[in-house]
Amino acid sequence: MPTYRPPAIPASEITPRSVYLRRREFMGFMAGAGVMLGVGGARAEAPATVPLKTVPSPFKVDEPLTPREDVTTYNNFYEFGTDKADPSRHSGDFKPRPWTITVDGLVGKPQTFDVDKLMAELPIEERIYRMRCVEAWSMVIPWNGFPLKALLDKVEPLGSAKYVAFETVVRPEEMPGQSGYFQPMPWPYVEGLRLDEALHPLTILAVGLYGETLPNQNGAPIRLVVPWKYGFKGIKSIVRISLVETQPPNSWNSLQGSEYGFYANVNPEVDHPRWSQATERRIGESGFFGSGRRPTLMFNGYADEVASLYAGMDLRANY
Amino acid sequence: MAGERSAVVDNIAGWGIYVVGFIPAVSSFWLGATGGLGADPVRTFEQTLGLWALRFLILTLAITPLRQLAGINLLRFRRALGLLAFWYVAMHFSVYLTLDRGLIWSTIVPDIVRRPFITLGFASLVLLVPLAVTSNRLSIRRLGKNWRRLHRLVYVAVSLAAIHYFLATKVLDPTQAIHIGLVVLLLGYRLVRALLVRRPERRAA
Numbered sequence: 001m002p003t004y005r006p007p008a009i010p011a012s013e014i015t016p017r018s019v020y021l022r023r024r025e026f027m028g029f030m031a032g033a034g035v036m037l038g039v040g041g042a043r044a045e046a047p048a049t050v051p052l053k054t055v056p057s058p059f060k061v062d063e064p065l066t067p068r069e070d071v072t073t074y075n076n077f078y079e080f081g082t083d084k085a086d087p088s089r090h091s092g093d094f095k096p097r098p099w100t101i102t103v104d105g106l107v108g109k110p111q112t113f114d115v116d117k118l119m120a121e122l123p124i125e126e127r128i129y130r131m132r133c134v135e136a137w138s139m140v141i142p143w144n145g146f147p148l149k150a151l152l153d154k155v156e157p158l159g160s161a162k163y164v165a166f167e168t169v170v171r172p173e174e175m176p177g178q179s180g181y182f183q184p185m186p187w188p189y190v191e192g193l194r195l196d197e198a199l200h201p202l203t204i205l206a207v208g209l210y211g212e213t214l215p216n217q218n219g220a221p222i223r224l225v226v227p228w229k230y231g232f233k234g235i236k237s238i239v240r241i242s243l244v245e246t247q248p249p250n251s252w253n254s255l256q257g258s259e260y261g262f263y264a265n266v267n268p269e270v271d272h273p274r275w276s277q278a279t280e281r282r283i284g285e286s287g288f289f290g291s292g293r294r295p296t297l298m299f300n301g302y303a304d305e306v307a308s309l310y311a312g313m314d315l316r317a318n319y
Numbered sequence: 320m321a322g323e324r325s326a327v328v329d330n331i332a333g334w335g336i337y338v339v340g341f342i343p344a345v346s347s348f349w350l351g352a353t354g355g356l357g358a359d360p361v362r363t364f365e366q367t368l369g370l371w372a373l374r375f376l377i378l379t380l381a382i383t384p385l386r387q388l389a390g391i392n393l394l395r396f397r398r399a400l401g402l403l404a405f406w407y408v409a410m411h412f413s414v415y416l417t418l419d420r421g422l423i424w425s426t427i428v429p430d431i432v433r434r435p436f437i438t439l440g441f442a443s444l445v446l447l448v449p450l451a452v453t454s455n456r457l458s459i460r461r462l463g464k465n466w467r468r469l470h471r472l473v474y475v476a477v478s479l480a481a482i483h484y485f486l487a488t489k490v491l492d493p494t495q496a497i498h499i500g501l502v503v504l505l506l507g508y509r510l511v512r513a514l515l516v517r518r519p520e521r522r523a524a
Contacts, residue, residue, distance in 0.1 A: 074358030082492040085357060135489070137359060184490035255490070274436040274486055276426060281361070281419075288351045288360045293421045 049212035052124050054144050059202065060128035061301070066139035068210045070284040075217045076133065077236055078184050079168065079175040086177070087217035094174045096220035096237070105165070105242035108156035115221045119207050122146040126211070127204055129227035131234075132266045132300045134252075138280045143225050144208035149199045157195065157243050164198040165248035166191045166224060167240040185255050191224065191235035192248035192262065194309075202227055202305055205238070228302040230264040261319035265310070266300035270319050333399050340403040343371045344410060365414045366487075369440075372407035373484060373498055375400050376477045380505040387512075398454050401473070405451040408444050408480075440483035446476040474509070477502055 077087040080094075097116065104110040124144050132138045152164070168189040172179035178187050197203060206225045207214060214220040219236025226233050232252050242248075252260035259273055268278045277296055285292040299306050310318075347367040351360040379400045385391045420427050430437045450470055452458070459466050481502040484495060 070358035078490070082488070082490060084359070137362075182491075182493045182496070184492070252489075259489075274434055276430055276434075278426060279423075281359070283358050287354065288356070288364070289418065293423065 049208070049215055051212050052119075052144050052208045054124045054126045054208075054211060057125040057127055060126070060142075061130055061140055063130070063140045064285065065128070065142055066282070066284045071139060071141055071209060072215050072217060074283060076135075076231065077177075077217055077219065079177045079187070079189065079237075080217065081177045082182075082184055088215070090176045091216035094171070094216040094220070094237075096214070096216060099221045099239075101222060101238055101241065103151065103155045103241045103243075105244050106158040106161035107243050108158060109154070111155055113151070113154075115207065118146075118151070122150050124207065125204070127206075127225070127227075129202075129225060130297075130300050131225075131227065131231055132280060132296065134230040134232055134260065134264070134272060134277075136272075136275055136277060136280050136296075137283055138294075138296075139283050142210055143204065143206040144211060145204040145206035145225065147201055148203045148205050148224070149201070151205060151241070152198065152243075155243075160245055161243035162195055163244050163246065163248055164193045164195060165240075165242045165244050166193075166235045166238055167242075168235055169237045169239045185251055188239075189235060189251045190248065191233055191250045193224075193226065193233075194247075195243070196309055197226065197306075200306065200309065202302060228266060228299040228306045230260075230266060232260065233264050263310075263315075263318050265306075265315065265319075266296060267298060267315055267319070268296040269298075270316055329395050333396065336396055336399040337403065340375065340399070341406075344368060344407065361414070361418045365411060365419055368407050368411035368414060369484070369487075370494075370498070372404050372411055373477075373480050373502075375404035375407060376473070376480060377498065377501050377505065379404060379473065380477060380502070384505065384508050402451060402454055405447045408447055412441070412444050436483060436486040439479045439486070443476045443479035443483060446472050446479070450476070474506060478506065 073088045074084045075087040076084065077091075080087040080090045099115040100112050101115060101118075102110075102112045124146060127143045127145065129141060129143060130138060131141050148164075168187075169175075170178060170187045177183065193203070204225050206219070206223050207221060209215075209218060214223065219234070219238075222238050223236040224234050224238065233250070247262060250260075250262055250264075252264075253262055266277075271277050279293045280296045282292045282294055297303070344367075347356070347364050350356045351364045354360070356363040379397050382393050382397045382400070385393060416422060416427060420430075431441050432438065450472060453462060453466065453469060462469065481499045485491070485499055488495065
């Protein structure tokens with residue numbers, strides 16, 4: 001039975017297909033075990049995450065990692081409820097596998113991909129990124145994933161494609177935040193990037209964190225991570241990616257356009273109307289006393305890599 | 320004799336309200352200090368204090384309708400509830416200044432001055448100060464009629480607190496909706512009643 005391993009594994013050790021298939025058997029076994037637990041009267045645990053084979057990448061922040069416990073229990077994922085603890089508590093019924101993701105629109109080869117096959121085919125890199133929420137808190141997360149570009153290259157975007165639109169799954173029966181009286185926003189959750197942002201090497205589709213497949217509350221089985229933008233751009237549990245010509249809508253912008261822009265680049269100088277974005281609190285770093293407020297960095301510290309994307313642009317107007 | 324005994328009972332009950340009333344703050348502080356408040360303990364503690372401040376304000380506002388509509392007279396506990404509300408607001412603000420904003424005045428002051436969300440919360444606290452200060456028997460006697468007028472500020476303070484709470488999150492959640500709904504209901508009740516009973520009162524005077 002596979003056991004958890006630290007993620008730094010050389011490229012030469014990428015899982016062979018035969019072993020990979022056994023991993024799926026293991027997942028099936030775990031799912032069965034979960035069902036049995038449920039029958040036994042105990043509340044079914046969230047489906048277990050399974051270890052991933054990853055390759056190191058040069059993209060890593062040299063700052064202490066936010067504990068896995070915090071990364072997986074402090075989440076904004078309104079499909080499971082608006083409280084930060086809701087996603088970890090109420091995502092146990094969500095079934096992230098099997099999963100397909102459709103990539104269509106202005107592309108030469110529109111396709112529907114099986115996420116597990118994608119994961120077997122593309123090298124899963126470890127990317128240690130800062131994550132800055134628009135609510136002025138931050139984390140450092142070891143994501144596992146592949147560049148979005150690797151997926152987009154497969155469908156051959158047409159010259160007319162200027163933007164990329166993303167869409168989250170809608171499953172009210174598995175996502176309690178999508179049913180009932182209090183639904184904070186219209187579903188599906190949608191997001192968008194400019195094509196050049198989507199093709200940037202820092203932009204990844206994450207399929208895991210801390211060397212294991214994504215927990216449901218973090219956007220299983222596949223989510224977007226754009227480290228120089230506020231966290232809400234990181235759309236979770238993606239079912240569709242469409243290449244389009246005009247700027248697609250993004251949920252928070254549609255809901256409250258004066259507070260949440262399309263670009264949502266981390267910028268300490270452009271405040272949210274209700275709070276300053278100049279500083280942030282690093283989750284898990286300082287605990288209760290001696291509040292670990294730290295200055296927020298331009299483009300979340302990725303200015304060297306991405307500032308050129310916005311050369312000549314008024315970042316105050318395009319927040 | 321009976322009156323004296325009930326005064327003693329009320330006194331004990333009054334102190335009991337303080338003791339019980341501080342339990343949420345103490346337990347939340349304890350959990351925070353021992354790592355039991357989750358990933359962002361400071362924010363959770365800060366929000367717990369703010370929410371309980373609003374809850375005690377709501378309770379003080381419920382005393383009068385309860386008497387008028389249900390004949391239940393809990394007036395003798397209103398001072399304790401009001402003071403608890405004030406202390407929770409004060410603790411909420413202190414945690415904002417210290418644990419949350421780390422006493423970095425260069426960022427705190429602009430936020431209080433410029434950001435309606437923070438400004439409204441702060442204004443609510445400021446309005447509660449004179450009410451807390453004049454919550455003793457001596458002030459009631461000295462201020463006479465003006466004491467009631469002064470203490471109508473609580474309607475403004477609770478309105479500001481409710482708006483502050485409304486602005487605190489990205490979207491309205493059920494807990495917020497319930498609390499803000501209660502504030503609207505209790506203030507609305509007074510407005511309706513004021514409109515309905517104004518004339519007879521004048522005649523009586």
